[in-house]
Amino acid sequence: MVENRTGALRLVSIRPSIRQVALVATDFDGTLLGAEREISQPTKEVLRRLNEFDIEFVVVTGRPPRYCKSIPQQTGIPTTLVCANGAVAYDPLTDITTQFATLDLSDARALVTEIRDAHPNAGFCAEMADDFVAERRWLQQAGRATETDISDLIPLLDHRVHKLLVNLPDLSADETMAVLNPLINGRANVMHAGLPFIELMPPGVDKAFGLKKLCDQRRIT
Structure with missing residues (x-):
């Protein structure tokens, strides 16, 4: 809030600078991927801009890792993957899966x-x-x-x-x-x-859980 000339307070919306953003995350099927099973050109342009600013891009999906290998080709930029509804992370560059949680x-x-x-x-x-x-x-x-x-x-x-x-x-x-x-x-x-x-x-595990685990690893708050 700021004070105007009459002494009244008014709300001011402050947009964060893109350079303050460390990570952007989204769902994939039905969100990033449209009805035609493709990512739109305007969305790809936004993703390209994220890459230009070195902002990590994360797809959080219910898919298992084996069904995620094509996602970086579809997005056109380096893409971190949180798979299986938050239970695992998958690195498509190294083909390594990291488990965040398991059932007892x-x-x-x-x-x-x-x-x-x-x-x-x-x-x-x-x-x-x-x-x-x-x-x-x-x-x-x-x-x-x-x-x-x-x-x-x-x-x-x-x-x-x-x-x-x-x-x-x-x-x-x-x-x-x-x-x-x-x-x-x-x-x-x-x-x-x-x-x-x-x-x-596992109890308590969902996409938000997996994204938080990834952010904790990256020390992103």
């Missing part, structure tokens, strides 16, 4: 066991750092190619598991969430992206 392994195994006991036709898969492991039933129910004969995910889970995906036959993601939330009972952060399965993340 005993909880992950218990969740699969308890959900399967209650719903024998449930299908499961897991994201574990760079690895993706899926049961045949999950692939079938998700309409994916069935390239595996895995019938039980549990023996393949390890300490790197940062996401479990669960589908129930003939149920939408919202319906699956409503059915399974009482059983999950806070042991995982439950979300979905509109596809016919739900995602079980």
